[in-house]
Amino acid sequence: RTVDFNEIGDVVPQMRALSAVNPNATAIPVNRIAGITSALAAPDGGLFPGTAALVNLHGYTSDQMYAGFEGVVLNFPASGKRGFWDRRTDEEVKKAAEKSLKQLNDVWTKALEYHKLDSATHGKAGYYPELQALLPVVRGQVALLVECNAEADIKAALKWIADKHIAKVVLTGVAEGWRVAGEIAKAKIPVITGPVLAIPSRESDRYDKAYANAGLMQKAGVVVALRTRDSNTNYRNLPYHAGFAATYGMGRDEALRAITIVPAQIFGVADRLGSVEAGKEANIFITDGDPFE
DSSP, rough: OOOOOOOOOBOOOOOOOGOOOOOOOOOOHHTTTTTTOOEEEOSSSSSSOOOEEESSOOOOSHHHHEEEEEEEEEEEESSSSTTTTTTOOHHHHHHHHHHHHHHHHHHHHHHHHHHHHHHHTSSSSSOOHHHHHHHHHTTTTSSEEEEEEEEHHHHHHHHHHHTTOOOSEEEEOOOOGGGHHHHHHTTOOOEEEOOOSOOSSSSSSSHHHHHHHHHHHHHTTEEEEOOOOOOTTTTHHHHOOOOOOOOIOOOHHHHTTTTTHHHHHHOTTTTTSOOOOOTOOOOOOOOSOOOOO
């Protein structure tokens, strides 16, 4: 009951993570002492599990912690099995993916209709919280955070985004992004990838593909930020994820940028966060050694 990140229902974009942030959570100082000054609180669960919020890890209320970015999360329909524990047949997996994609398209069609109705009535389209939450995404005012990992799902997501003409998009996860890095770069969509400290997504891949993924995408021209995707206490391991990305092809400078200024740019808050400059918020940490070690 105290871990409030997964709401009931497949389509609940109106559920704001910011309202569930606990400023007194013990996870906050645990992460802050490791140098993490800001984090994305993101909901999990169904197709549209809610709206993520960027928060600074200091403040007495969630509103004080709010760091200026919110984005609607979309768990893009997966075409494959969830993992080795998934006992569904290939036919069952295919039917589930088709059903989920149909649901996504139905929701988006309703969101477009609601946008037209709302525009025609000057904001008096009626009470429909799910579609009201998607309205800023349809209008290009709020980003859509599209979670996708497998090569086929990334390609499908890129096609869906292009077909729907969605203006503000960020791909998240993107475990097999290295396989389609050129296509992601061509689409000019930024990526928040991770975890870096992970096993390969396929048994046939090299042991280090998860480590090298970020660097391979970055070298292909993709704007890449890094994440941990661990439990809420283990965001503190972000420097080690960055260290592995640096060692396996990304380089130290780019890996440092990928956990500082690049995510700030992706979230549209680079005027206040992400680098040490005059006029910005002084969210800094000091270390007597290499933060990546």
